[in-house]
Amino acid sequence: MSAIEAVENTAIDFNGLVREHQAMVYSVAWHFLRDRPLAEEVAQDVFLSLHRNRGSIESPRHAAAWLRKVAVQRAIDAGRRRKRLPRIGLEEAPEPASFDPRYDPWLGESLRRMVASLPEAQRMTVILRYQEELEPAEIAGLLEMPLATVKSHLHRALALLREKLERRGMGER
Amino acid sequence: MDGPDKMDWLEEELKRALAREMPPRDFAAPRRRPAWRAWAAAAAALVVVSAGAGAGYRQYEGREARRDLKLALDIAAAKTSRIQNQLREFSK
Amino acid sequence: MKLLLAAALAGCLSGLGAQQFPMQIDRLAGQASDKIDVSLSGPLLQFAAKFLDDNDPDDAKVRKLIVGLEGIYVKCYSFKNANVWTQADLETIRHHLRAPEWSRIVNVTGDDGTSEIYVRLVEKKPTGVAILCAEPKELTIVNIAGSIDLASLSELGGHFNIPKIPEKKE
Numbered sequence: 001m002s003a004i005e006a007v008e009n010t011a012i013d014f015n016g017l018v019r020e021h022q023a024m025v026y027s028v029a030w031h032f033l034r035d036r037p038l039a040e041e042v043a044q045d046v047f048l049s050l051h052r053n054r055g056s057i058e059s060p061r062h063a064a065a066w067l068r069k070v071a072v073q074r075a076i077d078a079g080r081r082r083k084r085l086p087r088i089g090l091e092e093a094p095e096p097a098s099f100d101p102r103y104d105p106w107l108g109e110s111l112r113r114m115v116a117s118l119p120e121a122q123r124m125t126v127i128l129r130y131q132e133e134l135e136p137a138e139i140a141g142l143l144e145m146p147l148a149t150v151k152s153h154l155h156r157a158l159a160l161l162r163e164k165l166e167r168r169g170m171g172e173r
Numbered sequence: 174m175d176g177p178d179k180m181d182w183l184e185e186e187l188k189r190a191l192a193r194e195m196p197p198r199d200f201a202a203p204r205r206r207p208a209w210r211a212w213a214a215a216a217a218a219l220v221v222v223s224a225g226a227g228a229g230y231r232q233y234e235g236r237e238a239r240r241d242l243k244l245a246l247d248i249a250a251a252k253t254s255r256i257q258n259q260l261r262e263f264s265k
Numbered sequence: 266m267k268l269l270l271a272a273a274l275a276g277c278l279s280g281l282g283a284q285q286f287p288m289q290i291d292r293l294a295g296q297a298s299d300k301i302d303v304s305l306s307g308p309l310l311q312f313a314a315k316f317l318d319d320n321d322p323d324d325a326k327v328r329k330l331i332v333g334l335e336g337i338y339v340k341c342y343s344f345k346n347a348n349v350w351t352q353a354d355l356e357t358i359r360h361h362l363r364a365p366e367w368s369r370i371v372n373v374t375g376d377d378g379t380s381e382i383y384v385r386l387v388e389k390k391p392t393g394v395a396i397l398c399a400e401p402k403e404l405t406i407v408n409i410a411g412s413i414d415l416a417s418l419s420e421l422g423g424h425f426n427i428p429k430i431p432e433k434k435e
Contacts, residue, residue, distance in 0.1 A: 014299045014343065018200050026196035040196055041236050047200055048244055051301075111190040130184065131191040162183055238305065238313035239324075245303040245339040246327060246418070249407045252398040253419035256380045259373040 025071040031127050032075040034116040042074045125153040284338045285393045286361035288406045297342035306336045333412030340406045347401035
């Protein structure tokens with residue numbers, strides 16, 4: 001295979017990248033903003049940016065990292081521009097009508113709402129850790145903050161979530 | 174917190190709760206705006222909408238149109254810039 | 266060169282803002298790996314403009330640029346392989362741009378394809394621009410109805426605050 005053929009074979013497949021990463025991009029925005037139309041708009045803006053900059057993308061792996069970073073930035077920007085946060089305070093999250101400790105379908109929804117009500121930096125750190133399963137060092141690089149700060153955010157966020165869940169009788173089974 | 178094999182129950186639940194979801198609409202599907210929808214969106218902009226649902230849909234359509242506008246201009250700009258560069262090269 | 270592009274500047278204009286020439290190449294649409302098709306006629310353009318955020322520097326640039334615009338139509342086809350489009354396909358487009366009101370003001374041909382800019386003149390006033398860009402793996406056709414400053418347009422590209430991320434090392 002010639003060098004030219006090798007380059008052409010790795011040329012960016014825009015549609016393929018959209019298909020592969022749309023769930024990631026959308027979910028970062030959705031879990032951060034808790035506003036589906038806004039999350040969809042953020043995601044589409046991210047892919048619009050990808051299209052504009054596709055000449056700069058060096059490989060599929062580079063594209064994935066690039067998309068994640070832009071998704072995080074755009075979600076944070078959209079959250080700051082929003083005039084009214086649709087977050088529900090932890091005290092306002094609806095109580096389940098009944099609670100079966102063996103299976104709690106409300107736990108996931110409660111957790112998502114609680115995460116959405118965390119302060120901005122903790123919220124995005126939690127999303128990157130548990131949605132994207134990034135290591136703290138990777139989160140630190142992506143958010144351009146010290147590793148110690150990332151660990152502090154995670155620690156405080158988990159402590160807060162744990163406390164709220166236990167207070168609502170939704171603690172560890 | 175320092176590694177996946179050390180995650181406790183809450184961290185496991187967070188992973189489940191924050192699992193990725195597909196967007197409501199497949200972004201990879203080609204988007205063609207049918208002509209009737211374009212005119213309906215424009216017409217909606219000229220009518221005072223009092224119902225919340227109508228205003229929400231108009232907002233959504235408006236953001237889509239804004240995105241299309243920026244995409245179109247971006248492509249036109251990229252090609253114009255490319256032609257400028259080509260002319261510069263030829264004039265050297 | 267800027268003078269050439271500035272020649273496309275228009276004063277007042279009239280017109281419905283409709284697409285000014287057919288841009289359909291069905292044969293290529295079926296073979297493209299990636300297609301962009303944007304069609305914003307006058308009312309829809311005005312509608313889109315209502316949602317521009319003047320606090321956003323990019324949107325503010327866009328708003329300034331589209332002041333005299335009556336419509337913008339873009340078709341961009343990307344192909345996995347080179348040489349999918351042919352000169353015959355380009356002639357399908359050029360045929361319409363040979364009408365009396367159109368004048369070709371730029372024609373660049375090289376190893377990486379052909380680029381052309383046409384201006385539509387009505388009573389000696391520019392009322393539209395057509396851009397035809399045929400690259401090895403991409404064909405782009407643009408029609409801008411109304412008046413636009415092409416020099417400002419070319420400066421708009423690539424200025425949307427995108428981070429550059431270094432390749433992650435193993």
